Amino acid sequence: MGARAERVRLRDVAARAGVSVKTVSNVVNGYQHVSPATRAKVQAVLDETGYRPNLSARNLRVGRTGLIALALPELDNPYFAELAGFVVQAAAERGWTVLVDQTEGEREREQAVASGFPHHLIDGLILSPLALDARDLDERGPAAIPLVLLGERLTTGSADHVAIDNVAAARAATEHLIAQGRTRIAALGHQPQDGARSGVAHLRRRGWAEALRHAGLPVDDRYLGEVSSFGREQGASAMAALLDRGARPDGVLCFNDTLALGALRVLADRGIRVPHDVAVVGIDDVAEGRWSVPRLTSVAPDKEGIARSAVRMLAERLEPGGSELPPRDVRAGFELRVRESSHASPTVP
The missing domain is CATH 1.10.260.40 (lambda repressor-like DNA-binding domains)
Structure with a gap:
């Protein structure tokens, strides 16, 4: 013992x-x-003795709280919920506790999170913004707490940043549909408005269009499904609108999995078989998609890698001299996980 x-x-x-x-x-x-x-x-010896560091004493010595904050747009969004779990896990390995906040993508709330946390409360912030612009972040000043941005990069070099290559992810998903012989491929998730909120939609639309052009297929705006947000109801509405105006796709790229789940419901209600009549692919690879009928093919971002990179960059900022590091941009990996919604012989469960 x-x-x-x-x-x-x-x-x-x-x-x-x-x-x-x-x-x-x-x-x-x-x-x-x-x-x-x-x-x-x-x-x-550490394992044998069960040694645990005195984190409170250590934090007092270095002037830290041992707390970081994570601010996400929607905590009920499966992607963000899964990502938050990985951030909490990575932070716990460093002896940190994570305070989680929800911004709902509202600019005022994102501003409050980015600049309003008292410095004595947290050591660093991980933020997934939808509405902030470069000026909002630049106004934080050089003395602000360490910040890591998740998601689409704002036009600023003032903070560290972690994201997948959204153009490449959407292109890979569309290429998979083309490889299945699909030639009329719709894209659900188009957001024509300008600004950071629609950044992901613009990039995923670009990947969809690039894949079609490379295959010699037309980029037809009739197959664009417009949404106001990336939820199940919006996916269902966009799919229904496509069908109601006479568009008959044989493949559908959904810009995230929750849109895809809504689309699958409408297709089932209308007697359209998936994948026989229409193949469907999402992006995010949330757990819910592995339980849908049929199970959803999806592009899987390395959510654990995103979380670990964000926590690691915060830790490096807190080291002596860390504030002098230049802003860093990390591209996390992704992979296509083929399931029943796009292929009769799926490769993963």
Whole structure:
């Protein structure tokens, strides 16, 4: 039996491992300049003794709270809910607690989050904005808390940023439909208004159009389904509107999975078979799509990678000299997961 966790100190671990207290501290804090053999030896003692760092004392020493904030547009959106879970997990591994807020994509609320959190309350902020512009972020000033943006990049270089390549993601989804022999491919999720709110829609529409042109297929605006937001009801309404005006697609790219779920409902209600009559693909790969009938083919962003990159960049900003780092732009990966909604012989569950 190891010593009781609350009584184990750094020097106890150091004595057992035969290393210095500084070396144990470096392992606990994840510093890289420790040899693999030494790290493994120290980690074995840490595991054996059940050592846990005194996070409150550590935060007091470095002037931190151990709290970060995560602000998302919609907490009931499955994509954001899953992403939040990964952020909480990645933060917990660093001993951080995450305060979660919902902005509903409103500019005033996003401004309040970006600049209104008292500096003594949180150490950093991860924000997925829909309505802010570059000026809003630039006005935060050089003394603002560390900030990482998720989603589409605003026209600013003042903050770190993590996102997938939305053009490439939509292009891959459309190419998959073309490979299934589909030639009349609709796109649900078009938002013609300007601004950050429609940034994802514009980029995913571009990917759809690029794939069609590359295959020698027409880019026909009659097959664009316009929406005001990316929800199930909007997906259902857009699908119904396409069918009602005589458009008869044999493939549908939905700009996210919740739009696709709404579209699937309308197609089923009207007796249109998926994928036999119409193949459907979404983007986001939320868990709900794996339980729909048929199961939804989707482009899966690396949600865990996005979360870990955002938390890592906050941590690097908090290190000595971190505020001097230039703004960084990380592109997370994605993969197409083929299921029943687009292929009779799906490749993944």
